[in-house]
Amino acid sequence: MKSKKILIIAPAWVGDMVMAQSLFMRLKAYYPDSQLDVLAPAWTIALLHRMPEVTNAIEMPFKRGQLGLWPRIQFGRQLRSNAYDQAILLPNTWKSALIPWFANIPLRTGFVGESRWGVLNDIRRLDTQCLTMTVQRFVALAEPKQRYLDAQQRSAIPFPAFDVTPAQQQVVIDKFVVQRQPKILALCPGAEYGPAKQWPAQYYAEVAKAYLARGNQVWLFGSPKDQAIAAEINQLTKLGCLDLAGRTSLAEAIDLLSLVNYVVSNDSGLMHVAAALDKPLVAIYGSSDPSFTPPLHQQAKILDLKLTCSPCFKRHCPLHHTHCLTELRPNLVLDALAAFH
Numbered sequence: 054m055k056s057k058k059i060l061i062i063a064p065a066w067v068g069d070m071v072m073a074q075s076l077f078m079r080l081k082a083y084y085p086d087s088q089l090d091v092l093a094p095a096w097t098i099a100l101l102h103r104m105p106e107v108t109n110a111i112e113m114p115f116k117r118g119q120l121g122l123w124p125r126i127q128f129g130r131q132l133r134s135n136a137y138d139q140a141i142l143l144p145n146t147w148k149s150a151l152i153p154w155f156a157n158i159p160l161r162t163g164f165v166g167e168s169r170w171g172v173l174n175d176i177r178r179l180d181t182q183c184l185t186m187t188v189q190r191f192v193a194l195a196e197p198k199q200r201y202l203d204a205q206q207r208s209a210i211p212f213p214a215f216d217v218t219p220a221q222q223q224v225v226i227d228k229f230v231v232q233r234q235p236k237i238l239a240l241c242p243g244a245e246y247g248p249a250k251q252w253p254a255q256y257y258a259e260v261a262k263a264y265l266a267r268g269n270q271v272w273l274f275g276s277p278k279d280q281a282i283a284a285e286i287n288q289l290t291k292l293g294c295l296d297l298a299g300r301t302s303l304a305e306a307i308d309l310l311s312l313v314n315y316v317v318s319n320d321s322g323l324m325h326v327a328a329a330l331d332k333p334l335v336a337i338y339g340s341s342d343p344s345f346t347p348p349l350h351q352q353a354k355i356l357d358l359k360l361t362c363s364p365c366f367k368r369h370c371p372l373h374h375t376h377c378l379t380e381l382r383p384n385l386v387l388d389a390l391a392a393f394h
Contacts, residue, residue, distance in 0.1 A: 058135065060158060060353040062142040063093035063101075063113075066245075067303070067322025068346065070097045072188040073143055074213035075349065077106035079195040080141075082211075090135070092152065099304035105257050122151070129155025141194050142166075142173070162194055177201060185263050187346050212349040217311040225308045226382035231295065233312055237270045237325070238390075240382075241318035242286060243279030243298070247368025249340035250319050252378050254282050258289035259383035260317060260390075265293045269293035272307055272313060273298050274323055315393060317386055324348055333393040335386055339378040340365050354389040356381055 059080060064070055070093065077089055090109040093277040101110035114128060115121050138160065140153035141179040145166030153161045154172045168358040169176065181203050184190045192210050193201045201379050219262040225231070244250035244256050261271040271290070273283040275298035283298035301309065306323065310316065310330055317335045318324035320343070327334050328350035336348045347355060358364075358370060363377040368376075 055084070057084050057138045058088045059084075059090070060132070060135070060137045060153065060156070061089065061091045061138045061152065061260070062140065062144060062163075063091050063097065064143045065094050065097070067097060067100065067327040068320075069143070069187065070100045071213050071322070071325035072349065073191055074104050074215075074329065075105065075188050075211050076141070076143070076191040076394050077104060077118065078211040080194050081106045083195060090137070096303065098175070099302065099307065100215075102304065103307055103329075104213075105215060105216045110312060125151045126155045132156040135377065139175075143177065143191055143194070145169075147172070164190070164194075183239055185344065187329065203254070210349075212351075214327070214331065215311070215326070215329045217305065217308055217330070220222045221308045222311060225301075226312070228305070229295075229300075230271075231272075231309070231312070235269050237272055237313040238264045238313070239272050239274055239310055239313040239318075239328070239332075240280045240286065240294075241316065241321060243275035243361065244319045244321050245276070246280070246321075246341075249330045249365070249370050249375060249378075250321070250338075251282070251365050252319055252337045252339070253305040254285040255289060256381075256383045256386075257282075257317070258286045260386050261286060261290045261294055263383075263387055264390075265290060268271055272309070273331075274301075274310065303374055315390055317390070320346065335389045337378070337381065337386070339375065339381075340370070341362065341369050342366070352393070354392065356385055356389060 058332045085097040088108045091107050091177045092111045094113050098110050101107045109110045133156050140161045142149050142163035147167040150172040160175050163173050164177050164179045240257050264271055271294040273294050273296045275283050277299040280299040283296050287294045287296045316327040316332045320338050320341045324336050328348035334353045336353055336355050343355045343357050358381055360377050
């Protein structure tokens with residue numbers, strides 16, 4: 054097929070951005086010489102720099118939740134000179150369709166979402182029974198309209214695969230003064246969505262202590278919002294961990310995670326990053342559904358108690374007990390880790 058210039062309007066969540074790489078990979082398989090430019094929020098740009106399929110990462114010049122109608126019109130007009138052949142929209146919001154419209158992109162592909170008739174001209178109705186996973190929905194938008202629900206296309210979804218160079222690794226090794234020996238267990242105890250996705254700190258600490266007792270390293274990852282839970286875990290291990298929470302940029306966290314041997318994580322953006330880095334991964338699910346947003350990795354071990362009250366998709370447990378997480382004991386995670394050895 055001929056090459057194309059495609060603008061992808063990216064999602065805002067880190068995990069969704071990781072899964073979007075599957076779409077980029079499918080597009081490159083169809084159009085190998087194509088230019089793929091991705092318009093994304095500033096906090097996700099580092100992810101795009103680790104995806105070899107992306108030609109240009111363009112920072113979205115608007116704050117989250119901001120409509121900014123006139124600025125969107127102006128920005129869309131600025132993009133006209135890029136002469137894109139197609140825009141593919143991953144968010145389902147009406148405002149996300151304005152930039153491709155004002156950029157005069159001839160083919161504008163996306164789901165109906167917020168009644169986006171007119172601003173999109175290659176519009177798809179979302180069949181949630183057919184496309185049960187977020188990544189399936191993303192990849193389906195690479196397909197021509199007449200066959201985007203084809204089961205065979207959905208069965209061969211490529212898994213995200215980040216490209217981290219030895220030079221990038223060496224930069225973080227030097228900056229954070231870390232050693233690659235002995236083996237490293239990464240713990241990602243945060244969850245941007247809310248506490249109903251967050252395994253207890255004391256459980257993470259039990260896993261850390263067991264791993265440290267064997268003479269290994271434990272590194273704690275997270276954003277500034279995760280500093281409190283990371284500090285609690287570290288205190289419970291008598292400061293036996295390397296606490297990196299809030300100390301790294303997202304790019305640095307990616308490069309540091311590329312150095313570790315194993316990862317334990319809540320359902321979070323860093324869980325998807327670990328999967329894209331091909332790390333043996335134990336993924337802990339509480340209020341969310343592993344069949345909807347699983348880690349896209351053959352070696353991932355998903356722990357989900359499948360209680361009658363879950364998944365509820367709530368930020369806070371509506372029953373005020375969070376049994377989906379508190380009943381998932383540390384020994385289950387340790388057993389899952391042991392299976393990797």
